[in-house]
Amino acid sequence: MPTMSSARRSQWPVWLCWLAMVLDGFDLVVLGTVIPTLIKTGELGFDAVGATFAATISLVGVGLGALFIAPLSDKFGRRKLLIACVASFSLFTIGVAFAPNVAVFSLLRMLAGLGLGACLPAALAYINDYAPAGSAGKSTTRTMTGYHVGAVATALLAIFIVPNWRLMFIIGGVAGLLLLPFLWVKLPESLPDAASAKTGPAKTNELKASEPATAPTAVEHSTGTKPKTGFRDLLQKPYPLVAVGIGIASFMGLLLVYGLNTWLPQLMAAAGYPVSTGLTLLLVLNLGAVAGLFLAGILADKHGTKKIVLMWFGLSAVFLAILSFKIQNEFLLNAAVFVTGVFVFSSQVLVYAWVSQLFPSRLRGTALGFAAGVGRLGAIVGPAVTGTLVAANIAYPAGFYVFAAAGVLAVAALFLVPHEVKTAETSVPVGL
Numbered sequence: 001m002p003t004m005s006s007a008r009r010s011q012w013p014v015w016l017c018w019l020a021m022v023l024d025g026f027d028l029v030v031l032g033t034v035i036p037t038l039i040k041t042g043e044l045g046f047d048a049v050g051a052t053f054a055a056t057i058s059l060v061g062v063g064l065g066a067l068f069i070a071p072l073s074d075k076f077g078r079r080k081l082l083i084a085c086v087a088s089f090s091l092f093t094i095g096v097a098f099a100p101n102v103a104v105f106s107l108l109r110m111l112a113g114l115g116l117g118a119c120l121p122a123a124l125a126y127i128n129d130y131a132p133a134g135s136a137g138k139s140t141t142r143t144m145t146g147y148h149v150g151a152v153a154t155a156l157l158a159i160f161i162v163p164n165w166r167l168m169f170i171i172g173g174v175a176g177l178l179l180l181p182f183l184w185v186k187l188p189e190s191l192p193d194a195a196s197a198k199t200g201p202a203k204t205n206e207l208k209a210s211e212p213a214t215a216p217t218a219v220e221h222s223t224g225t226k227p228k229t230g231f232r233d234l235l236q237k238p239y240p241l242v243a244v245g246i247g248i249a250s251f252m253g254l255l256l257v258y259g260l261n262t263w264l265p266q267l268m269a270a271a272g273y274p275v276s277t278g279l280t281l282l283l284v285l286n287l288g289a290v291a292g293l294f295l296a297g298i299l300a301d302k303h304g305t306k307k308i309v310l311m312w313f314g315l316s317a318v319f320l321a322i323l324s325f326k327i328q329n330e331f332l333l334n335a336a337v338f339v340t341g342v343f344v345f346s347s348q349v350l351v352y353a354w355v356s357q358l359f360p361s362r363l364r365g366t367a368l369g370f371a372a373g374v375g376r377l378g379a380i381v382g383p384a385v386t387g388t389l390v391a392a393n394i395a396y397p398a399g400f401y402v403f404a405a406a407g408v409l410a411v412a413a414l415f416l417v418p419h420e421v422k423t424a425e426t427s428v429p430v431g432l
Helices: 005-043 048-076 078-096 102-130 136-161 167-187 192-199 199-211 237-268 275-303 305-322 331-357 360-391 395-415
Strands: 419-424 427-429
Touching: 005 048, 005 078, 005 102, 005 136, 005 167, 005 237, 048 078, 048 102, 048 136, 048 199, 048 360, 078 102, 078 167, 102 136, 102 331, 102 360, 136 167, 136 331, 199 427, 237 305, 237 360, 237 395, 275 305, 275 331, 305 331, 305 395, 331 360, 331 395, 360 395
Parallel strands: none
Antiparallel strands: 419 427
């Protein structure tokens, strides 16, 4: 671990994990910013079909990375995986700028997605290992603000750079490469088992002793043989019911996030609002998301994550249903969309925060990877379902009914999760 004052050292993991989420936000919108140019110019052979394939395969890569690469953080340590994921994402993203055709472009996007998909669960697992006890909600939601900051910054960057689409990917990849040295030098390993394997018990104790008391980085582990971790653990009691509830909620959560981000302007246009109004409302929606992340984290730590996540999904359904009615007053319309953003986006992040509390540290990366991976399936289904409604000319108000139903299903799924998870080692209360 680098030698520095305790106060300063304790802030590095917070900011580095936040910056990793900024890269995730970049990836969320970068393809959307360049696709119109690629289709219009026909460069690389792009058309509507090719663009749809590239967008879909990118999300598939992210989902596979979350499901199958993120669990490696439980075996080899969060730090190693974060560095490897950021490096792979950065290199493949730069490669996209030099793709000769649609097939190679899509393949490189998928490979970049593998690293990025594992980055989110690993970063959230790390920050929850590192955060003081009782602050999982704030730690998770604050870290995830980087996701929306990255998305907004990339959209603004595109205004000045597009139609030079290649430069967009070069900038994103170079940003990741610039982050690597800081991850390598400033990010301590959060898993004592990983540290001891490399440096020995004496050095491990020295590292742990140098940590600030208010920011524990050690992950609890048994004194005996370290148990193996993987998806098999999620199939063993008491976790299957918990995994099902979390999986369904995460699927619905990202269905809402990606469905609304993709189709809100079109839904508003179908309702008779001007196109410019729809674009403005998309910005208002995401501003509400940032405000909601701060509010949700504070309330979750104060009143319990389960209570708040159930309330958040329930209120998401209510406000999405309200948007199915045309609101004539411009102020009320913007207020309704802002409040919808407050609840919809942070609902999914609260699921991640809750997962960090439900599962023991040795399974945290695996469980977060499962939640994020299943959620990415919802990210694919959401835009596809809404797009089908748009093609059938029934997007308004049916699209909002579909989104509201997704919120209700998430609430129902989370009710399946028991109030207490009992294991052979300990009992983990999850309904507090």
